[in-house]
Amino acid sequence: MANKKPASRPAKKPAATLRRAAAAPRTATVSQFFTSKGGPWGKCFLPRAKGARRFWLVKSEPLEFSWDDLLASPGQTTRWDGVRNHAARNFLRDGMKLGDLVFFYHSDADPSAIVGVCEVAHEAYPDLTAFDPAHDGYDPDSTPATPTWFVVDLRAVEALPRPVTLAMIKRTKALAQMALLRVGRLSVTPVTSAEWKVITALARG
DNA sequence: GCCAACGTTGGC
DNA sequence: GCCAACGTTGGC
Numbered sequence: 001m002a003n004k005k006p007a008s009r010p011a012k013k014p015a016a017t018l019r020r021a022a023a024a025p026r027t028a029t030v031s032q033f034f035t036s037k038g039g040p041w042g043k044c045f046l047p048r049a050k051g052a053r054r055f056w057l058v059k060s061e062p063l064e065f066s067w068d069d070l071l072a073s074p075g076q077t078t079r080w081d082g083v084r085n086h087a088a089r090n091f092l093r094d095g096m097k098l099g100d101l102v103f104f105y106h107s108d109a110d111p112s113a114i115v116g117v118c119e120v121a122h123e124a125y126p127d128l129t130a131f132d133p134a135h136d137g138y139d140p141d142s143t144p145a146t147p148t149w150f151v152v153d154l155r156a157v158e159a160l161p162r163p164v165t166l167a168m169i170k171r172t173k174a175l176a177q178m179a180l181l182r183v184g185r186l187s188v189t190p191v192t193s194a195e196w197k198v199i200t201a202l203a204r205g
Numbered sequence: 206g207c208c209a210a211c212g213t214t215g216g217c
Numbered sequence: 218g219c220c221a222a223c224g225t226t227g228g229c
Contacts, residue, residue, distance in 0.1 A: 029223085029224065029225095030222090030223070030224090031223080031224080059214095059215090061214095061215085085223095085224080086224090107214080107215060107216090108214080108215050108216080109215095112215080112216070166216075183223095184214080184215095184221090184222055184223050184224095185213075185214055185215080185222075185223050185224075187214090206229100207228105207229090208227100208228095208229100209226100209227095209228095210225105210226085210227090210228105211224105211225085211226080211227105212223105212224085212225080212226095213222100213223080213224080213225100214221100214222090214223080214224105215220105215221100215222105216219105216220100216221095217218100217219085217220095
């Protein structure tokens with residue numbers, strides 16, 4: 001399976017919270033701050049009401065693994081492996097639950113855009129590629145007994161009627177606080193239900 | 206524990 | 218191709 005690279009572009013002008021986190025760290029990186037329970041997106045780790053659904057966004061470079069590649073996969077499902085960033089891992093491992101909906105974002109693309117919706121078809125389990133010395137994602141610190149890296153299974157739900165480009169997201173005020181824009185280099189980020197509605201409305205044109 | 210060097214993502 | 222802004226590494 002193609003590598004889903006952990007990353008995201010940092011906000012051009014860091015929000016005050018980001019600046020504070022970067023300036024006052026000692027104990028935590030910026031990503032750790034953002035993904036901690038006390039951070040701006042801590043809510044996505046809290047217990048939820050039974051049946052409540054949460055929303056996420058994952059990135060993939062289309063040359064590595066595209067939306068069409070997902071549609072062509074058995075059961076239109078893929079193992080989302082290759083995440084090698086702790087903050088992204090935390091969202092994936094601790095946040096994502098069965099049935100959650102996930103935007104599929106093409107990064108480093110022309111244009112970079114959200115192109116489809118998937119769902120979590122299987123909750124987190126260890127990333128086997130981290131155990132394989134022959135694999136790009138090999139990490140000798142991750143062992144079967146104490147795995148560092150995890151995957152979820154994602155199944156395609158539907159393509160967006162129209163892709164929602166990064167440019168559209170950036171010029172939409174209601175999306176200014178999206179984790180996609182505000183925290184850097186994360187391949188897995190939370191999406192609020194309000195943001196989800198706005199984006200799906202944009203996709204319908 | 207500090208921090209400079211380095212590697213990476215990904216928009217532009 | 219450039220480079221900002223991250224995370225990681227390793228010398229001390």
